[in-house]
Amino acid sequence: MAHLAAGLARRWCPSSLQVVNFPVVQLHVSLRAMRASHTEFENAMNQVKLLKKDPGNEVKLKLYALYKQATEGPCNMPKPGVFDLISKAKWDAWNALGSLPKETAKQSYVDLVSSLNSSSKSSGQVEPRADSKPPGYETLVVTSEDGITKIMLNRPTKKNAMNPQMYHEIMLALEAASKDESSITVLTGSGDYYSSGNDLTNFTDIPSGGVQEKAKNGAILLRDFVGCFIDFPKPLIAVVNGPAVGIAVTTLGLFDAVYATDRATFHTPFSHLGQSPEGCSSHTFPRIMSPSKATEMLIFGKKLTAREACAQGLVTEVFPDSTFQKEVWTRLKAYAKLPPNAMRISKQVIRNKEKEKLHAINAEECSVLQERWLSDECMNAVVNFLSRKAKL
Numbered sequence: 001m002a003h004l005a006a007g008l009a010r011r012w013c014p015s016s017l018q019v020v021n022f023p024v025v026q027l028h029v030s031l032r033a034m035r036a037s038h039t040e041f042e043n044a045m046n047q048v049k050l051l052k053k054d055p056g057n058e059v060k061l062k063l064y065a066l067y068k069q070a071t072e073g074p075c076n077m078p079k080p081g082v083f084d085l086i087s088k089a090k091w092d093a094w095n096a097l098g099s100l101p102k103e104t105a106k107q108s109y110v111d112l113v114s115s116l117n118s119s120s121k122s123s124g125q126v127e128p129r130a131d132s133k134p135p136g137y138e139t140l141v142v143t144s145e146d147g148i149t150k151i152m153l154n155r156p157t158k159k160n161a162m163n164p165q166m167y168h169e170i171m172l173a174l175e176a177a178s179k180d181e182s183s184i185t186v187l188t189g190s191g192d193y194y195s196s197g198n199d200l201t202n203f204t205d206i207p208s209g210g211v212q213e214k215a216k217n218g219a220i221l222l223r224d225f226v227g228c229f230i231d232f233p234k235p236l237i238a239v240v241n242g243p244a245v246g247i248a249v250t251t252l253g254l255f256d257a258v259y260a261t262d263r264a265t266f267h268t269p270f271s272h273l274g275q276s277p278e279g280c281s282s283h284t285f286p287r288i289m290s291p292s293k294a295t296e297m298l299i300f301g302k303k304l305t306a307r308e309a310c311a312q313g314l315v316t317e318v319f320p321d322s323t324f325q326k327e328v329w330t331r332l333k334a335y336a337k338l339p340p341n342a343m344r345i346s347k348q349v350i351r352n353k354e355k356e357k358l359h360a361i362n363a364e365e366c367s368v369l370q371e372r373w374l375s376d377e378c379m380n381a382v383v384n385f386l387s388r389k390a391k392l
């Protein structure tokens, strides 16, 4: 590998990028805005040349791939031979971005360089005070005991529908769980639902920038939200305590295990809502359950029982509702006693090979949804839902 690293250092970057020295950093590239100006992109390219330390091969490959995607679009090079390791590593990184739009790649590049700059500045950052108060949550109940951090969605009167505050709080809670003393993390719901998915009233508060700005901000939030599940480093378990709808179902494909009560159902009514798949389900569902079964769920909106979802591989195991909580938590407490580093590293071995691809798929799904949210089909479906009780 040493020759690979050296070769990569010599040849990984295109003419406009210079090799510099930085420690390898794990980066979560979250987008603040979908479009970076050409000036921002050029500035970022210049900033790379001024970086003080080598960012490591993984980050350099990511910069290379994003640069090529932003300037040339999808990978257009013939696949190198297996023995040309450097070119193959570069080709793989670029090809993994698929059909990621140039503009998105440009923005991701700018964000990545910005993260490199801020991490190099904050290398001397003071750790938060040990007694600093953990963040308070309004839409969640987060507890940590027996080696398990439990994140419970807590809007039971709204079937745990996810509003913007809940999306942000789940991201905060996952970030905190990734760094706390627990060895596994669990997501579950309070009340009789796991979650009824996206809160459809999210579509009602239109900002001054109009529906286009609303859709753009929603796509950015969704991309960051799903990105947290893709990058989560510890075993992540869903305890599906009741019916699940929409994004609460699609993100299950990014969990490491899914345990459900036999009362649970799994429904993704995207076509009914004029929308399209998210949570990387356009990739994970066909892979988990077969393309035709994925079509029945994601396109035709077929609702699955817990046992059907288990038979199709989306659910790991189903338990009788009467003994569900007792059985599942007994098992999870036993799992949580296993060596945490071995579990975390094993998850990386299993998941890391797909991470870049999943981020590219997430970006593509969000880009399509951003357009879907502006469609009449979606608006009509939301209006129908919100006015359904008025019609009773």
Ligand SMILES: CCCCC/C=C/CC(=O)SCCNC(=O)CCNC(=O)[C@H](O)C(C)(C)COP(=O)(O)OP(=O)(O)OC[C@H]1O[C@@H](n2cnc3c(N)ncnc32)[C@H](O)[C@@H]1OP(=O)(O)O
Binding pocket: 157, 158, 159, 161, 162, 167, 196, 197, 198, 199, 200, 201, 202, 218, 219, 221, 222, 245, 246, 247, 248, 269, 270, 273, 275, 278, 385, 389
């Ligand atoms: C940043 C943006 C990211 C966007 C990501 C995109 C994701 C895609 C999706 O998630 S699509 C799925 C969206 N969800 C739905 O379509 C479900 C809508 N809800 C329902 O169909 C029903 O409420 C139900 C089947 C979940 C439950 O029906 P039931 O009759 O048992 O209960 P009520 O309808 O009376 O619900 C109780 C109250 O909860 C409110 N509510 C339930 N779900 C939602 C929701 N998803 N959004 C908003 N509000 C919801 C419901 O309105 C009731 O409120 P009320 O008591 O004030 O009337």
